[in-house]
Amino acid sequence: xxxxxxxIEEKDALLDAGxxxxxxxxxxxxxxxxGKVSVSHSKERGxxxxxxxxxxxxxxxxxxxxxxxxxxxxQAIDVETEGGYLLLVKEGHTVMFPVQVCLMLKKKAFSxxxxxxxxxxxxxxxxxxxxxxxxxxxxxxxxxxxxEYFIEEGAYxxxxxIHSWGKSIEVKPKSAALVKKGGTFISNYMCLxxxxxxxMYPTAVLDGKGARASLNSIMIAHxxxxxxxxxxxxxxxxxxxxxLVSRTISLGGKIIARGHLYAKERDVKGxxxxxxxxxxxxxxxxxxxxxxxxxxxxxxSHEAAIGKISNEEIEYLGTRGINEEEARSIIIRxxxxxxxxxxxxxxxxxxxxxxEKLGTEGM
Amino acid sequence: xxxxxxxxxxxxxxxKQILEGVDLEIDKAQVFVLFGPNGxxxxxxxxxxxxxxxxxxxxxxxxxxGRSITGLPIEERARMGISIMFQHPPxxxxxxxxxxxxxxxxxxxxxxxxxxxxxLGYLFDRDLNVDFSGGEMKRAELLQILLSRPKxxxxxxxxxxxxxxxxxxxxxxxxxxxVQESAGCFVISHTGYxxxxxNAQRGCLMIxxxxxxxxxxxxxxETIKASGYExxxxxxGVRME
Numbered sequence: 001x002x003x004x005x006x007x008i009e010e011k012d013a014l015l016d017a018g019x020x021x022x023x024x025x026x027x028x029x030x031x032x033x034x035g036k037v038s039v040s041h042s043k044e045r046g047x048x049x050x051x052x053x054x055x056x057x058x059x060x061x062x063x064x065x066x067x068x069x070x071x072x073x074x075q076a077i078d079v080e081t082e083g084g085y086l087l088l089v090k091e092g093h094t095v096m097f098p099v100q101v102c103l104m105l106k107k108k109a110f111s112x113x114x115x116x117x118x119x120x121x122x123x124x125x126x127x128x129x130x131x132x133x134x135x136x137x138x139x140x141x142x143x144x145x146x147x148e149y150f151i152e153e154g155a156y157x158x159x160x161x162i163h164s165w166g167k168s169i170e171v172k173p174k175s176a177a178l179v180k181k182g183g184t185f186i187s188n189y190m191c192l193x194x195x196x197x198x199x200m201y202p203t204a205v206l207d208g209k210g211a212r213a214s215l216n217s218i219m220i221a222h223x224x225x226x227x228x229x230x231x232x233x234x235x236x237x238x239x240x241x242x243x244l245v246s247r248t249i250s251l252g253g254k255i256i257a258r259g260h261l262y263a264k265e266r267d268v269k270g271x272x273x274x275x276x277x278x279x280x281x282x283x284x285x286x287x288x289x290x291x292x293x294x295x296x297x298x299x300x301s302h303e304a305a306i307g308k309i310s311n312e313e314i315e316y317l318g319t320r321g322i323n324e325e326e327a328r329s330i331i332i333r334x335x336x337x338x339x340x341x342x343x344x345x346x347x348x349x350x351x352x353x354x355x356e357k358l359g360t361e362g363m
Numbered sequence: 364x365x366x367x368x369x370x371x372x373x374x375x376x377x378x379k380q381i382l383e384g385v386d387l388e389i390d391k392a393q394v395f396v397l398f399g400p401n402g403x404x405x406x407x408x409x410x411x412x413x414x415x416x417x418x419x420x421x422x423x424x425x426x427x428x429g430r431s432i433t434g435l436p437i438e439e440r441a442r443m444g445i446s447i448m449f450q451h452p453p454x455x456x457x458x459x460x461x462x463x464x465x466x467x468x469x470x471x472x473x474x475x476x477x478x479x480x481x482x483l484g485y486l487f488d489r490d491l492n493v494d495f496s497g498g499e500m501k502r503a504e505l506l507q508i509l510l511s512r513p514k515x516x517x518x519x520x521x522x523x524x525x526x527x528x529x530x531x532x533x534x535x536x537x538x539x540x541x542v543q544e545s546a547g548c549f550v551i552s553h554t555g556y557x558x559x560x561x562n563a564q565r566g567c568l569m570i571x572x573x574x575x576x577x578x579x580x581x582x583x584x585e586t587i588k589a590s591g592y593e594x595x596x597x598x599x600g601v602r603m604e
Contacts, residue, residue, distance in 0.1 A: 310453065311416060312453045313453050313455050315415055315416055315437055316449070316452060316453050316455070317455070317463075318436065318437035318438045318441065319413060319415075319437055319438075319441055319446070319447050319449075320438075320441060320446075320463060320466070320467060320507055320511065321438050321441035321442045321467070321511060322438060322466065323436075323438045324436075324438075330458055330462075331455065331457075331458065333457070334455060334456055334457025334458035334490075335456060335457050336457070337456065337457040339457070
């Protein structure tokens with residue numbers, strides 16, 4: 001495809017964001033550079049991946065979904081947007097390979113503001129990899145992605161977002177998911193490269209019996225980076241459950257790891273886990289776990305720990321012939337535990353390679 | 364020249380002197396058992412041989428195959444052929460037992476065989492030592508030790524927290540290795556169970572940082588069981604030179 005004839009720098013940027021320019025083992029691709037949609041196609045029957053306006057025109061019944069998830073999450077969104085995509089996985093359809101979406105910044109000081117709608121219809125199942133990246137020229141640019149996810153009855157969505165920005169980029173995505181009866185929403189967030197500022201607090205609203213959400217984030221803050229990242233689950237219906245897990249590493253930058261479990265019904269279950277590792281002598285990690293309930297009969301818990309790599313572990317690996325530097329790197333890579341992401345094998349391998357490549361840069 | 368020569372060794376933890384002037388020799392293919400009450404300095408000696416942080420050698424020397432290892436970092440000693448089984452190994456989150464096993468050996472067949480013999484299949488892709496039971500931990504330790512093909516194995520109370528069935532599994536696999544590879548083994552034992560499986564030739568008693576009497580470990584262990592450590596010390600009489 002001609003759209004994919006890109007320069008080397010851009011290809012590398014795409015790969016670092018988990019995007020496969022060859023589209024092998026991908027069910028479809030959407031790509032927007034600055035304000036312009038450059039690729040938008042699906043390789044699978046049962047999957048629609050269209051520029052937002054085109055998508056709404058084709059599926060007018062989903063027009064009324066816009067803003068619905070935010071409304072349920074108690075948030076009002078009032079931002080002018082340009083572009084973005086509609087991903088629709090049709091009823092009962094299981095997508096074998098992940099759908100890939102790439103939002104890229106290229107122009108200096110450009111403000112990219114997109115609006116995305118992801119709808120997984122009843123009983124459908126899909127994996128999405130969403131890579132956000134920027135070219136070297138895109139200094140001081142900003143990205144604002146407004147995304148809403150609708151996981152309908154018995155549907156499943158595993159959405160992995162990889163941020164791979166430059167160190168002068170600011171990003172403030174906003175997202176909300178509405179999970180219906182028996183639905184599962186897994187949201188993974190990874191940001192391993194330097195960025196100026198990321199500020200986000202995605203919310204999942206569990207709105208039907210048996211709905212389940214798992215929101216995981218893995219973040220590394222390099223010197224000069226600030227990542228203020230949280231995840232929130234609103235347990236809106238009995239017999240729903242949520243798990244919020246974060247693994248954060250400061251290499252000198254600042255991380256605020258927020259988490260909020262909110263029980264608005266009885267008989268719900270939630271667990272929140274924040275683990276932080278400060279690797280450099282100075283580095284900021286601020287864990288803010290919040291539990292909130294309106295009823296007695298709920299089961300909410302959290303555990304949080306911040307610390308350094310333990311000498312005991314380094315020495316232990318030393319007794320196996322592994323030197324200190326190597327031991328540190330093994331422990332850090334282990335701490336960035338991609339097991340928590342629940343990824344299919346193809347994607348898992350790619351994410352692990354990315355982790356190997358990026359996770360140890362600057363350490 | 365022994366495999367391990369501990370010469371006039373004094374070891375302190377912080378400002379506290381734990382061992383003073385200890386002499387000990389372990390030969391190639393020899394299994395040496397160290398008995399002694401809690402707090403007598405047995406673990407300190409083992410950890411000083413491995414080079415674990417916080418155990419500082421204040422006097423004397425440790426030689427391995429005739430070469431002084433006193434100042435060497437842990438990983439160097441490991442690479443020279445010394446391997447230790449910890450009493451309480453730390454959990455390493457996100458690092459799989461399989462990952463460490465493959466770092467230690469590229470012989471997949473050997474790994475597969477030990478994993479089977481030590482019944483570690485179900486733990487192979489779990490995080491190292493995280494939520495392992497006592498027996499699981501020790502079996503996983505033994506796997507790592509054997510895969511590094513050491514010349515000297517240091518076992519710090521291999522029986523603690525382990526049921527008899529697990530001791531039997533470990534004892535057999537360990538003994539095979541020691542015999543086949545003519546490796547030396549330095550064992551700290553409270554219960555003596557492990558000596559039923561490995562052919563221990565020499566035993567020694569440590570009390571308050573001093574070594575007493577060298578003898579047949581099985582006889583010594585019987586004396587200790589029947590009459591206690593002090594009696595064992597008296598009965599065999601002579602302080603080790």
